[in-house]
Amino acid sequence: MITESQSQAVPGPSYRSAEEIGRTAAGPRPLPPLDGHTLHTMPTPVDTVLANGLRVIAVRRPSTPMVELRMALPFAGDTYAQVATAEVLATTLFRGTPGSGRRQLHTELACQGISLDASRSARWLNISGSAPGHALGTLLDALAGALTSSSHDEEDVARVRARMPRQISIIRSQPHVIAQEALFAHCYGEVAGLQEVPLAAEAERVTAERVRALHHAMVRPRGAVMVLVGELDPERAVADVAAITALWGDTGTTGSELELPALREGIVLVARPGAVQSQIKLTRHTVSRADDRFPAVSIAALAFGGYFSSRLVMNIRETKGLAYRTDSGFQDHLDQLALTVDADTATDATVQAFGEILAELHRLVNAPPSVAEIDSAREYTIGMAMLALTSQAGFAGSVLTAVILGHEPERVTRFPELLRDVTTNEVADAAGAFFRPETFSGVVVGDAERLESGLRELVGDRLVPRQVT
Template sequence: MSMLQPRPELGPPQPYTFPKPRRLSVGSGHVIAIDVPGQQYAAVRLVQPAGAANEPLDRMGVAYLTGEVLEDGVRGNSSLAPALEQYGAEWVCRVTWDSFVTGVDAPITRISDAVALFAEAVRAPALRPEDVVRRRDQLIERFWLDSSVPSTLAMRAVGGQLFTGRYGTPLNGGPVKLRDLTPEVVADFHARSIASVAGTLVVVGDLSGVDLEELGKTVFADAAPTPTAPITPPEHASGERPRIMLLDRPGSVQSAVVLAHHAPSRPETDLPKADGMSDVLGGMFTSRLNMELRERLGYTYGVGCQFDLRRDSGVFILRTQVDAAATAHSVTVTLAEIDRLQADGVTEEELEAVRESNTVGLPVTYSTARSLASALVEMVVHDLPEDHVDRLRAGFEGLTAEDLGMAARNLLHPRESVVIVAGDAAQIEEPLRETGFGPVSVRDPESLWS
């Protein structure tokens, strides 16, 4: 007798509406919350505008380093995590170009205790000099360790090829600039940009018994109103484009390839059109580049393609990792696929795949407190309306093939790109020159941040 049950038939996708958040002002700060009945593990995030983009050039990396040092807590020496563990809570910190986000994930029954510990760690950490130096040295060591991975190395070189100023150095400041950061610099940044700034508190979970106003008072205390972060478009780096920069890694059997160029800022970008077009080119498993470079040619395990959009600027990035012998051909194939997409547009099958991949899975995408909190954080950072997710869904549902074809022509600029390759120059320099894409320069990776 068979124990197998018949497979259930799939029904039509269910419509999804993003939950309406509750908003309230507490002191100089704001609380944005989503009540999710039955969600017993809450996500709490404090959003402040102290992102890395606004750092002075002599303090590059201070936001990132401060985020690391906060984990040492009010007693120093990595004391925060053990203190939170007694409440089943976990520390969260993420520094981006546009924001400084800290928080905790905690059982809803212990949220008051966990948030009190979190607030103390954010507002009044020990910031012991020995902890700052230890964390700084660890970041420098980690920088070089991570840069030994070709894909990481190539990605970290993008900023310096497209921008001058702060964006020309990696988010964490790079090894040279990090070395210049002293405990006094970290303490000053924390006092001015973190401890004294209220920010916006995001809370998601089963809030039936949670006093949101009391949580806000605990986190904001007497901090000042959040200042408006200046938005100044960054200067573009000079140099001929298109061009290829080859980061020499002698003996490397693979090459990391990144194609990058400038893109509009987050407020200037129609996300469904931009992301939908990017999905067709290299953002989905069935994308054109994945089918060509992976499935047909067998050069790579996969291709990635995305827009990195910030408040003041943007970058389009296409990346893959291929066998060294296939490096130059991978570049020409990539350029040919971009040309074909711009000339011929997308098919109805590709359009439908974009729609489904960005709408059908929304109930799963936003099924956890963390994912809902992340969406609210994005809304705060980029001043988005509270129905932002619903507008995105409607935008993807209303896409046409013409929309995506136009996005490819307007947003892809291969002849204004820089291709960065991390690989064995002795093996791939001449083939890269023969592509005719642009001049090829060879650099020692360690010279990028010296």
């Protein structure tokens, strides 16, 4: 509490404005230099493959008294029924084990500050968890119990099955999901393994017996990766994982490797009568992340449309206001890495926005990014990569992503150095090789009656009308 005598001892105003704080008697306060060159170092990990085939990577980073766990198990479905069953499996994985109820398990974990969650992507069963350092053993016990003997009982499966069709229908009604599904269908035909969102009709047919059978067949240690980061002794943590998962062995049969058919050419117009917005999605295959050219392709994609100062964003979003959102980046299509360009526009602006995208692709090929553009894109992506490594959770996630994409853990700190070595000529070569507009396939989802003639003027016979049922 400020007394009267204290308040009288401070002459003048009791606060200063931002402008006053930012100035001194000698003028404006100088800003500290940007520290854009301090890179993270990779702590020496304990990286081993256990006898059952599980790869465990443990890294000590005791910035907080917590441990972060990230895990991925190969989980690509080769039928639509399997995709739906896998979705239910992920949802019910931590609902309890035989002899323990769901509420009891969650209460015991929550009381110790432990969290565990599972989700499914097109290729992986993803598990994330966190715990105080002293409770790592309890976290691992709960995880091992779910992996080896999760109950997936009739009540839980029935509850999930009852609500999932409605959730799926809501998700599948979203324009970006419609566009993504249409893109996959056009580019590859019907490939169940690409499906991120299961079909509602398939979800309604999932039974607890099918979930348990899929668990037995596919929840296997061989090929799985576990990453532990935080306040831990790496050697001891790996030994604990080995002991706790000793009875978790390979079951079922190894699934077949899914391969994509050749990417189909052309631009498909997907009809949504009366739509007031359109989604534009273009894609083409590019080099793998292990290719020496990938850093240059990354910078070219970023300079083209991958962040707020990129050419495409400045053109169709900031300057001309033709798009609500636009982006350029990479997406994994099973075993293929795809370069993607997409934009969300109003119906009236769709044709013009599409034309500007094609024009910017031409311009990137004929007038590659300048030194200034390359430096800006490089510093941005290095900064974002380094920012992701500042927390235990971000570090664990980055290491797991690097490993499941075929790299070693050191990739998370080495990739920024690879970006620094990229030359202007390498970016120009990448732009010429991978950004020619005629090499992209894609879809435009919108009001076909209002868009078809304008789009045909832009791409001619490459436009293929298609009605979504």
